[in-house]
Amino acid sequence: MKLSLFKALGIIDCCIFKRIDDQHFETVYAESEWIDLLLPSARDNKRFTIPTDSPFLDDFLMQAEEFWEYADYGKIDSGVWNEEVENNELKLNAYASMDKGDCYIVVHNVIEQFQQRQKTLQLARELLLSNDKIVAQQEYVHQRLDDMLNQSSDLKSIQQPINEVIEKTDIGVAILSPNLQPISQNPALYSLFDAHLTRSETQPYKIILQLFEKQYPEFERVISTGSRWSGELFWLKPPGTGKWIKLSIYPVKADFQQITHWVFLVSDISQVKHLLQNNEKLTYYDALTDIPNRQYFWMQLEQSVSNALPFYVLYLDIKNFKRINEIHGHSRGDQIIKELVERITPHISEGDMFARIGGGEFAIIRQKTVTEQQCIDLGHKLIDAAVQPFYLPNGTHCEIGLNIGAASFPRDADDAETLMKFADLAVFNAKKASKSSVQFYSQELKEASQRIIELENALQSAITNHEFELFLQPMLDLTSGTILKAEALLRWNRLDGERIGPDEFIPIAEQTGLIVPIGKWVISRACEMISTLNHRGYSCKLSVNLSPRQISDRHLLEFIRGSIQNSHILPNQLELELTEGVLVDNYDKVQYLLTEVRKLGVSVSIDDFGTGYSSLSYLKKLPIDHIKIDRSFVQDLVSDENDKAIILAIIAMAHSLKLNVIAEGVETELQRNFLQLNHCNLAQGYLFSRPLPFAQFCDYLSASPTQKLITPSAPFPE
Structure with missing residues (x-):
């Protein structure tokens, strides 16, 4: 091999050796002084013998022997290794190559390049x-x-x-x-x-x-x-x-x-x-996670489309990643991203591409022929990996979720841009679920998304068009049978006659923020109803539900105060219901709000108790009056001993904390008798009444033989 060839290849600061036999090498070129540290005889004696004093070099020479035996051309690369010789640090890289039947070893000191790279x-x-x-x-x-x-x-x-x-x-x-x-x-x-x-x-x-x-x-x-x-x-x-x-x-x-x-x-x-483009790795790889970046991903996606072979694209989005950065800081968010990538990478098959395409967004191209079910299985594995707690240096931990949208080439789209647009639509739809999920693009999904957008637009004018209505479901004292209060439940009757169930429109309102103005309407309307009931002589408290979005509204407390004053009712005639999840997710805000509304005289109830959170410490710390046993426990209490045990435990715990207990979903006499026998305070359900429009609720009150009558209440004290 001619020295000029090495120079032409830009390999200048190197040492070149020609193989004589399996143990001896002749020096072709060795002008750099650092070779004296690695191979002392290479410059003076113009040769060296193996084994050398470098186990890294010896190991590579063994690989080179195999390469020379079976290869006719080309080269192999040792990669970079460190040598500490006489307090000197070397960063070396070796090549084994062939030229016209002769075998060569090139050893290159890359310390300057390494330092330059580190500087970069x-x-x-x-x-x-x-x-x-x-x-x-x-x-x-x-x-x-x-x-x-x-x-x-x-x-x-x-x-x-x-x-x-x-x-x-x-x-x-x-x-x-x-x-x-x-x-x-x-x-x-x-x-x-x-x-x-x-x-x-x-x-x-x-x-x-x-x-x-x-x-x-x-x-x-x-x-x-x-x-x-x-x-x-x-x-x-x-x-x-x-x-x-x-x-x-x-x-x-x-x-x-x-x-x-x-x-x-x-x-x-x-x-x-x-600067990133001056370094090929930084150009195509994410600096934080060292996996392919958005630019490399799109190159690969375009290439996959041009290959015209079927494949899937999975679009991964971290749930509430912006909130994690806000609470824990961007450096902690970066740590979570890095650890998440470490968890996901082992599940990525050889030949597939896993890339970071945004702050909390990733994508996978599944190159091999796989089925939709295999993509779903992979998605669930990734979700399982993501939901495990992430422990922070300060000893705390946080949890994240992962939503995954998927699209198929060429079934869903035959170009890269449309394919990613459909995958984005799928993950956008997956975000609407409370739990992490995998969602595939489909025509039904597109139609459902259009339906959501149409309902969102219609919700914006529903209040001004007077399309909302509050139904009331009574809650009865199990001892006396008296109707002590009722839960206000929102109904939407569109101008075109369509009735939209709360299960469909409440999540849309929550996700878009429309729940805040809608929630204010509910509070205001409930206060008006209380005022009307007062003037008709009925003593009945109304309970309204608060969503997580409402808790974050800094104007909520003042609005509640104003609604009570404007309706001229007593604060203790209004009750707020919150779910357990709201307690856990927004504890500081909830503590402030509940403390202040309790100062007004408004009572507080915890809804759906026992359905997924361990909130006993919150019950002890927060100003709470009632807890509501979720209907899922009441439904099978007669036949399921576990549900019986859970209900008895909730009642005992609540009473020990001086809280009243309300049972939801009571539909049979057996359920009522069990609850009454075990000192549950109140109950609501179809056994007593379905949710009723206001006029029918007033009729229900008047027909109740045990209902208390009152004189019209005094206005809210100034």
Whole structure:
């Protein structure tokens, strides 16, 4: 082999040896002094003999012998290894090669390249940290704008403070109308795209929308559903200048979740991306997890489509990952991401691709011929791996979930963009379930998603159109038979005559945030009903349900206070019901809210008790008056000894904590007798009454022989 060939290959700082026999090597080239540390005789004696003093080199030479015996051409690579010789550190890499029947070993000291790579990686880490600061800046600007835009529907009245915020920031800001027309674009946004063009000569928001629509299949879904979104765009300006952009999209919504504005926040992250592109591994692999990134994934997806062989795409989304970052911080979130990847990787088959395509999003291309059931089985394995607790350095732990959407090529789509759009739609639908799930794209799914979007739009006008109605289901004292209170249950009667069940519309309202204004309507209407009952002479408390979203509404307490005052009722005539899950997920907020409403005189009940959370400590700490035994325990209590034991334990525990017990779903005399015999305080269910419209409920009260009558109550004390 000619030395010029090595030089042509760029292998300069190396030592080259020719094989004489299986134990002896002749020095061809050895000018570098570091070889004296590894092979002392190589430069002076022009040869070396094995075994050497380096077990790593000896091991590779054994592999080389096998390669030379069976191969006619090519080379094999040892990979990089460390040598500590006389307090000197070497990072070495060896090749075994052949040239016209002669066998060669090339040993290369890669310490400088390694140090340069480490420097590059460190710069990348620093720039990525800088990128985190950009994200934090964007979030800060978003929160300020969101607060301002929510203060007034009249944009002119707040134009000046908005301008003060966006004119001074170095983040590009575009405020758009609901139909994506420009309202305001700040100087930083124009500078980001072209500092030399005047405002009349370019419209940055148009460029952003075009890039987003072209580069991301979820564009249509984000805009149609009014979702938040964050990602990276690449802008190529003729004749060839490229720029990487960090884009965050925030919809600003009114009480009934109508979009009033779109806020686009844009930052230049070209420096980060250009550094990553200088290192091939950083270009195609995620810096945090070391698995393929979005860019590499799309390359592979396009290649898989061009191969025209059937395959599946699985789109993985971590449940509530944004909330994890907010509670535990981004560094803890990064740790969870890394550990999750370590858990998932062993389940990925050889030949499949597993990539990180977003902050808390991953994708898998299943290259081999597999069935839909095998994809489902894999999805469940990944979910099982994800739901195990993640332990943090401070001793605490947190739990996450995993939603998975899947689409099939070519059954569902025959191009990469549409395929990912359908997988995105599937995972978006999977998110609507309370538990982690695997959802495959189908025509039925598309129709169901369209139904959800249609119901969401209809919900926004349901209150103003007077389409909601409260039904009341009585709760009776099991000793006296007196109706002490009733649960207010929401019903939706659309103007077209269709009746939508709460099981269908409540989850939509919860996910979209519409539950907040709807919940306020329920509280207000319940207070009006109490006032009417008072004036008719009936003593009956009404209980309304609070959702997790309502608990997070900082205006809820004041609204409850105002509704009681406006209806001129006593606070103790209103009761709030919360589920166990709300106690666990929002403990701090729940503790504050319940403490304050109890100061008003409003009572509190815990619904669906015993259905999945261990909440005994919360019952002891929180100001609670009643717990409701879930109907699932009552249903089979006569025939199931376990349900009997659970009910008896709940009653005993509640009474020891001086709490009243209410049983739900009582349908038979045997159930009532068992509950009454064992000192359950109240019960509700079909045995007594189904949920009734208000007028029928009043008739039910008047027909009850044991119902107490009262004089009209005094107004809420000032």
